[in-house]
Amino acid sequence: MSDYSKEEKSLLIVEKLNEVFDVRVFEDKDPYRVLVRTILSQRTRDENTDQATNNLFSKYKDIYEVADAPTEDVEELIRCSGFYRVKAGRIKEVSRILIDQYGGEVPNNMKELLELPGVGRKTANCVLVYAFEEPAIPVDTHVHRISNRLGLVNTKDPEDTEKELDNFVPEDIKILLNDLMVQFGQNICKPISPQCEICPLDELCDKNI
Template structure:
């Protein structure tokens, strides 16, 4: 089995187990804000903070004009709420003033926004615009190395390896499938290899790779 055949079989099996999720109906601004809120917190905290914010301030103009203290209260479940509230207001104002209140589609433009790195930009490209990109979070980085697809130390290195090895038609669904897989089976500690749908294709389960 070639590397591409193996990778395609892995994602075929994951697609049979997991359902691709939608994020806030793919609204680019809401996806961007949600991704900022998701930094260093759990998904359930991100969801609560995101819903709290947009229930009270439903669009970019409302968020940009909202008192910083009110934003802090609403997003508190996401943690680091003072830093994140300031970041969200700053980004909102820049988007209004410089981009006509629209989130740019291009990676280079998104990276100009304060606090927006490649992971955040890639999340917006995938989840908002449904364009091909590979957001590499802790799950994607860990699992790629366990599978033996990557042998990397940093997420940025993993992104480059995955872009080279994973067929482009799989990129849009890659992050969501691997995150769900990482949350349920391929956990950081105590991965459940005995119930893994791709155990026979995984170098970690075969004992080739260490933790």
């Protein structure tokens, strides 16, 4: 493991994970929908996020319809995502700000995204990666945990992990890193009882468990 630089190790990790997992292609790259989906994804499972997103946009087609929708109706449509009252309020507030200040468009840079209420670095990076295909690294609990277990970083929180990874992960694999690590974290490198016996990264892992 010490024979590899962190950059080389990150390349090997992405290469090996890509042999096991297909990078998911999110066909809907509309920045507003990506932003809303990411807000809905907080503290819930992917299937709940998918259902809530589909429910919302099946009835309200765009940012203008969502902004004008009754809050109670939005709450009911996204109820399955959990914390639905908070999320509905946040979606409505962000929608109105985007209409009033950005002509209904989602900004494509970190600075302005972070100025939106409730949008942190992970959400902003998800929008940059999945809507604008910008090289960024969204760091959620999976990416934070796995990066530390593998010995890529030694950090206490996701924001520090993002900063460290950004220093050495090559630009051309940043877009792939989040999705592959999330799938890896959901299926193999789980928070409790990681399946080291079937891990494709076993030889690269510092096993900081």
